[in-house]
Amino acid sequence: MLYSIIASGLAVGAVYALIGITYNTMFATSRVMSFTAGQLGMLGGVLGSLFILRLGLPIVVGLAATLLVCAAIGVLTEFVAVRPVLKSLDQHLYVLSTLAFALMIQQITATEWSTEPQPFPRLLGIGEGIWDEKYWLPVVTCAVTIAALEYLYRRTLIGRAFLAVAEDNFAARALGLPERNLRVASYALAAMVGGLAGFSGGQLLLAFFANGPQLNFYGFIPVALGGLGNNRGAVIGGVALGLFQQAANFAVGGIFASVAVFVMFIAILLAVPQGLFGSSSARRV
Amino acid sequence: MTAWFYVAILGVLLLLPLTGNEYRALIGTRAAIYWVLIAGLNLIVGFAGQLAIGYVALFALGAYTASILAAGNVIPEVHPALALIAAMGVGAIFGLVVGLPALRLRTFYFAMSTLGFATIVTQVALGWQDVTGGGIGLSGPSLRPPFDTPWGLYWLSVGLAIAFTIMTANVAQSRFGRALIATRDAEVAAEACGISKPKVLVSVFLFAGAAAGLAGGLFASLQTYITPDAFTFDLSLLFFIAILIGGRGSILGPLLGTILLTLLPEVAAPLAAWSTFVYAGLLLLIVLAMPGGIAALLDRESRKALPSERAILPQHQALQALLSTARKKQRLQLSGILLAFGGLKAIDGLDLVVEPGEVHGLIGPNGSGKTTTLNVISGYYKPQRGTMALGEMALAAGRPVGRAADGICRTFQTPRVIGEETVLENVMVGGTLAGQASFVEALLSLPRARADERRIKAMAMQALTAVGLDNLAGIRADRLQHSELRFLEIARALMLHPRLLLLDEPAAGLSVQEIKRLGALIKAISREGVAVLLVEHHADLIFDICDRVTVLNLGRILAYGTPSEIRAHKEVVSVYLGA
Numbered sequence: 031m032l033y034s035i036i037a038s039g040l041a042v043g044a045v046y047a048l049i050g051i052t053y054n055t056m057f058a059t060s061r062v063m064s065f066t067a068g069q070l071g072m073l074g075g076v077l078g079s080l081f082i083l084r085l086g087l088p089i090v091v092g093l094a095a096t097l098l099v100c101a102a103i104g105v106l107t108e109f110v111a112v113r114p115v116l117k118s119l120d121q122h123l124y125v126l127s128t129l130a131f132a133l134m135i136q137q138i139t140a141t142e143w144s145t146e147p148q149p150f151p152r153l154l155g156i157g158e159g160i161w162d163e164k165y166w167l168p169v170v171t172c173a174v175t176i177a178a179l180e181y182l183y184r185r186t187l188i189g190r191a192f193l194a195v196a197e198d199n200f201a202a203r204a205l206g207l208p209e210r211n212l213r214v215a216s217y218a219l220a221a222m223v224g225g226l227a228g229f230s231g232g233q234l235l236l237a238f239f240a241n242g243p244q245l246n247f248y249g250f251i252p253v254a255l256g257g258l259g260n261n262r263g264a265v266i267g268g269v270a271l272g273l274f275q276q277a278a279n280f281a282v283g284g285i286f287a288s289v290a291v292f293v294m295f296i297a298i299l300l301a302v303p304q305g306l307f308g309s310s311s312a313r314r315v
Numbered sequence: 316m317t318a319w320f321y322v323a324i325l326g327v328l329l330l331l332p333l334t335g336n337e338y339r340a341l342i343g344t345r346a347a348i349y350w351v352l353i354a355g356l357n358l359i360v361g362f363a364g365q366l367a368i369g370y371v372a373l374f375a376l377g378a379y380t381a382s383i384l385a386a387g388n389v390i391p392e393v394h395p396a397l398a399l400i401a402a403m404g405v406g407a408i409f410g411l412v413v414g415l416p417a418l419r420l421r422t423f424y425f426a427m428s429t430l431g432f433a434t435i436v437t438q439v440a441l442g443w444q445d446v447t448g449g450g451i452g453l454s455g456p457s458l459r460p461p462f463d464t465p466w467g468l469y470w471l472s473v474g475l476a477i478a479f480t481i482m483t484a485n486v487a488q489s490r491f492g493r494a495l496i497a498t499r500d501a502e503v504a505a506e507a508c509g510i511s512k513p514k515v516l517v518s519v520f521l522f523a524g525a526a527a528g529l530a531g532g533l534f535a536s537l538q539t540y541i542t543p544d545a546f547t548f549d550l551s552l553l554f555f556i557a558i559l560i561g562g563r564g565s566i567l568g569p570l571l572g573t574i575l576l577t578l579l580p581e582v583a584a585p586l587a588a589w590s591t592f593v594y595a596g597l598l599l600l601i602v603l604a605m606p607g608g609i610a611a612l613l614d615r616e617s618r619k620a621l622p623s624e625r626a627i628l629p630q631h632q633a634l635q636a637l638l639s640t641a642r643k644k645q646r647l648q649l650s651g652i653l654l655a656f657g658g659l660k661a662i663d664g665l666d667l668v669v670e671p672g673e674v675h676g677l678i679g680p681n682g683s684g685k686t687t688t689l690n691v692i693s694g695y696y697k698p699q700r701g702t703m704a705l706g707e708m709a710l711a712a713g714r715p716v717g718r719a720a721d722g723i724c725r726t727f728q729t730p731r732v733i734g735e736e737t738v739l740e741n742v743m744v745g746g747t748l749a750g751q752a753s754f755v756e757a758l759l760s761l762p763r764a765r766a767d768e769r770r771i772k773a774m775a776m777q778a779l780t781a782v783g784l785d786n787l788a789g790i791r792a793d794r795l796q797h798s799e800l801r802f803l804e805i806a807r808a809l810m811l812h813p814r815l816l817l818l819d820e821p822a823a824g825l826s827v828q829e830i831k832r833l834g835a836l837i838k839a840i841s842r843e844g845v846a847v848l849l850v851e852h853h854a855d856l857i858f859d860i861c862d863r864v865t866v867l868n869l870g871r872i873l874a875y876g877t878p879s880e881i882r883a884h885k886e887v888v889s890v891y892l893g894a
Contacts, residue, residue, distance in 0.1 A: 063423040122422040125366050127602045129426075133552070133595035141588070243548070247431040251469070254424060285442035288435045296415060296428060303419045306487050 037160040037274045039236055042248075043272020044172035045071065048227030049249025050256065050264030051175065057219035057259055059198035059213040061163050062124045065132040070100055070221050072239060073135070074228020075150055076143050079237035082151045082285055089153055096229055097222045104221025107215050126243065132242065140255055141240040150232035164233035173231035176265060192216060196259070248275075251295050257305030267306070302303025316613065317567050324570065328473050332466055340465040341537070346577040348533045353557050353573050354479040354566070355526030358519045360555065361563040362492060364499030364517070366426040369433030371551035373524055376409055376436060377402035377531025378455070379447055380542050385456030389446055395456040395536075402532035403525040410524015411517065416842035418513040419720035433551060440543040452542030455535030467763045472533055473743075479526060482758050486522075489757035489764055490750040490771060491515055491744070496564055496733055497744045504731035507693060508807065509719025509748045518754040534703055552594040555583050559601050562608025564735055570608055621794060625786065627802050627829060629836040633780035638808060638843040644671035645706030645722070645814045647692070652701035654691060654870075661687045662698065663870035669815065669846045674837060674855040676878075677850045679893050684730060685850040687787055688867070689817045692848070693725050694718050705815060719748055722814035724807075730800035734793030738803060741792050742778055745810030746771035771810075778806040782836060798825045805836070815846045822853045834860045854892060858882060866891060 052067040077099055081092035111127040156163050182189035193201040195212050203209045227247075228235070236240050251271050256263020274294065278287035298306070331343050352374055359367050384398040385388055386512055393401070413432045417425035440447045447453065456486060461467045478545050488491050497505035498512045505512065534636060535541050544832050557576050559825040561568025579593075580586075586593050601608065647669040654662040662684045677685050690696045697713030703711060718724075724745075732741050749771055752764035779785045782802040787795065792803065801821050818837065822830045830853060836858045841847045857864060858878040865872040873891075874884045881887055 111599070118606075122364075123602050123606065124365060125368075125423055125426050127599055130595040130602065131597035133548075134599075137592040137595065139591065141592075199616075232429065243430070243434060247427065250427050254427075283442075285438050286440050287523055292431055292435050295431065296412070298418050299420060299424060301429075314874060 031280070033160050035280055036273065037162075037165040038234070039183045039276035040269060040272035040276040041168045041272070042275065043211055043269035044168035045231035045235070045245070046248050046252050046271055047172050047265040047268025048168070048175060048223055048230075049167040049245050050268050051179070051261050052220045052224035053250060054259050054261055054264060055179075055216055055223060058110075059192060059209075059216040061119060062112050062116070062128070063250075063253075063258075064107060064112065064128040065246060066103070066111070066123070066135065067224055068244065068249055069081040069132045069135045069222070070103065070224025071104065071228040071231075071245040071249065072242035073100055073140065074225035074230075075227070075232040075235055075237040075241060076139055076153055076228075076239065078150075078229045078232050079148050079150045083149065089151070090217065092313040093229060097225050100221040100225030101218040102221075103135070104217040104224075105214055105248065106220075107221070112213075112217070120182065129193070132246070132297045136239060136242045137145050138165055139242075143237070145238060145239060147238035150235075150237050156190075157161065164231075168227070168234070171226055172265065172268075175226060179223075179261065188212075188215070248291075251291070253305075255296065255306055257307045260307050261303070263305060263307035280290035316615070320567055320571070324574070332469070337465045340469045342577065342581060343536075344465070344469045344472045344537055347469070347476040348530050348537060348572055349554065349557070349577055350476045350570060350573045351472070351479050351529035351533070352527045352892050353554050354476070355523035356554055357493065357558050357561075357566065357569045358483055358486060358492075359414075359516075359523050360558045360684075361561070361565065362487065362495040362499065363516060363519060364422075364563065365414075366422055367414075367417075367429045367523075368426050368555055369413075369429035369431070369548075369551050370523075370527055370554050371546050371548065372413070372429070372433040372436040373406050373410055373485070373527035373548065374531040374554075375440060375543075375546035376536035377406045377528030378538075378546070379440060379531075380405045380455045381532030382453050382535045382541055383446060388856040390452070394539070395458045398456050399529060399532040402528040404528070406516075406528015406531065406604030406784070407521045407525040410520045410522075410527065414520035418516055420843065422616075426763070433548065437543050437546065438529060448542075450542060450544075451699055452540055452545075455537070455539050455541055456532065457539070458536055468533075468536060473539075475529070475533070478691060480566065480570065482522075485760040485764075486519075486568060486754075486758055489502075489752075489760075489768065490747045490802075491518065491754055491757050493736070493740055493744050494747050496736060497747075499563075500735065501694075502732045502734040503715075503726065504716045504804075505744070505808075507719060507725055507727075508745050508811070509716060510744070511716045514893060518656075522754075522758070528622055529699075531870040549590050549594060549891065552591070552598065553709055556594055556598050556601070560608055562610025563610070568608050568610035568613070572840060590821065615690055616789075621787075621790060627799060627832060629783040629802075629832055629839075630780050631839055633777050633838055634785050634809075634836070635843065637774065637777045637870065643706070643814070644672050644844045645708075645846070647848070648676045648704045649692070650689075650702055652688075652691060652703070654687060654696055654698040654894050660870050662691065665701070665867075665870070665872065667865060667872075669848050670863075671814070671846045672841055672844050672848055673840045673862040674847045674860050676861035676864040677848060677867065678852070678854075678857055678864060678891065679873070682866040682869075684870040686865055687870075689725060689819055689848070689850060693723060693817060710765065716836065719811050722811065723817065724809075725817035726801070726804035726819055728819045728823070728893045730797070730804050732792045732800055732803055732807075734791065735791060736786060737789050738792055738795065739772070739775055739779065739788040741803060742806045743771050745778070745807035748773055748811060749774065774810060775806075778809045781809060781831070782806040787866040788805055798829050801825065801833070802836075805840075809840070813845055818847065818849045818851075821849070822851055822856050830856055 037297040048066050049071050056064050075299040077096040081087045081095045101271050111131040154163050191207050195209050252267030255267035278290045356370050359365050381398040381402040384393040413429050415426045464473045494515045517865040518823050553576050555642045557572035558569045558570035652662050652665040692697050694715035750767040752767045757764040782805050836857050861878055864881045868890050874887045
């Protein structure tokens, strides 16, 4: 029993961590927390099932198509819900515009896809029991994504440009970096990470429209715990949350596990507002 | 104009029963119940600017609490009126719990925590079958006569809706309402006026939670039977959008928004399947196209032209009258203040004394630590070493909210005012601490709350006259010129009868004429016994009005003395003043 708790805890934890990275990637270039993060995770599952099971595409093609559509939605998010409200960042209008956009995605999915959870295809057919691919696929995906992002940020020019915009928007623009295009690119990148989260966790979470708000909340917790913009914090927070949630699920049952997670979330935020690995607050006066 | 809308709404509510159509009673009751919740939520969203998105959770909580207590399936049956009151109590408690993150954290965290709470309440309602009936649900409380008929419930709900309208209007017009808006639009200035954001928010969270709980209990009665499906996220969106359509800082606007959104499904029935999409689209549209809402459309006053030729003429007598009740004179003493950001010593062992009744100039090149010194004194920065005292009283480092009560007031380098409020209301924010009535007294507009308002208003008019802005009292602050905002900030600071006034470059952006009047005003303030610490770049103004001058360079004192001594100081001339 302990092993299956650990296996499923790590698996959902990895999915939460990936959604956390989705939040962070969007936040880095725009200072916007977007409610679309969880919806992209949901779409990863739904689109994967649509392309592979319903349309019968090969798995690799299905994955590519899923990521492509997600990236397109990421770009659309930037155009529709982020760019128009960036001017008045202090009014937090982005909370509402991205929420509205996320709900539109959710409703379209519910109406056009299904309101019931649909099966997600078995991808590789490797492993069984606690070594089933549905448990280790998200973990591997998370590790690979982290490694790829680290490579991108540390070793490539475009990655360094991302970091420059994230660090100091104005200075980056003064240096001639195409800040706007980089922001659009980061939304596409974030959307693909989100899609990957849903795709790799598809066998666990199924292709279900209502996964969106759930992933939104549970994916935000690692960000809040790990500190805004801190990807390593998000991974540690995500895995910790996954294990805690699965353990609580086993110990006290699903409903009270959710309550426990919520209480833990509020308690930690009140104790350490900047997150466990975050830096302290910004200058105000 | 606003009054006519209220009269019209009231008229419709009174005439509706004459139609005798029970379906209309249902719609009217529903609108009234929604409004009870939205009226409370409006204080959080519209006034305090906190994005509480998942308020359907508190609505559901109220509905279940009332139903469970009235049904008696857990504890012995309770009278429905008591069940409704219990729903209010539960709503208030959870309103506070969900609100806790807003007291310390960024906006998005609060939005998220309310959203997460909404998800969890639904899950609990579904899963805790022994108590909530799970997916099957349970009956709502059936009220006792005369409220057990559709029209009986209608009158009860309408009565409560009117009561909540009046209560929120009372809060909005009190110092608490102004404090809420101040924390929304000018948080740092609010702190400098002694407004503690957690304190004002806690009262409002309790009130809005109670309103939501009560509305939920009434809703359960109206539905006669509740399941978790009755409390979808759509409902949360409806509450939220009603306020946004209405416009922030308004009560009539959200009321009209509530009525519109309650009627919308009646006229657009085919859209029911797409309701989330419609609401979301509406939300996006409002945010992008009309962030001001209905209230901005109704606000004709702010479109009238202002006189273009106007002068700021401070009135000495008003100043004397205002500060005649001033407190005991105290000197400010800083000793050995050291503040470093990383390796950079912004202030490096500063000793400074500001005497009451004197203007003390603090000058120096950019980056010499002038504004940083003001921020240390007013508690925004916490120095690593050194002590501060006002008279005999030691000042705790890093506590901005307590400063106003100690008699320390300040203005800011960039004026921090509430653009959407009138000049008078802005100045009244400075008088928040002068009020004695509690939140509940303000809610019910009891005599002490009304006396507070009269007193603060009279004081604010006096302060405006003193700085010469009395002609603009009723104008929205965002329509003022930059120079007028500087005088507005001084008026706001004077509201606290300060012992020590900190001015951060008050002459920046003023005309020569205005600088002269400003100088006379500052000098007059100091002569009433106030210690004034003036950070300024206009050398003329400094040498004109200061009694003593301290020159800073790289966080240390370069020179100290009377203006004429400083003007002759060789190093000062070479470092700062120039030949």
